[in-house]
Amino acid sequence: MGRGSYARTTPERFGFPRLHRTRGKRLHGFISGDLVRAEVPKGKWAGTRTGVVAVRARGQHRVTTAQGRFDISYKHPSLLQRADGHSYAIVCEPGMQTARKTG
Secondary structure, eight states, rough: OOOOOOOEEEEEESEEEEEEEOOOOOOTBBBBBBBEEEOOOTTOOEEEEEEEEEETTEEEEEESSSEEEEEEEETTTHHHHHHHHSSOOOOOOOOOOSSOOOO
């Protein structure tokens, strides 16, 4: 699994640096690919889920679990493992809640 790329400058057509890039890979303490546990206290998607996070600049990070994908605020997830370049399988544990609204 890739870890992304980072270029400090944008080169011109001859290869010399033209401008400095200010992008940061870490947003709200998370990097895409981190394994997180999201504990959403209330609302339509309330519950605890574990999955891989994809960070967003606005703070609504996307978490991919075995049940599907959902967006959560940057305030709810807690870090379990940093992204280390490996891809891990996500399996559904018995008794886990689904990401669908019931009722």
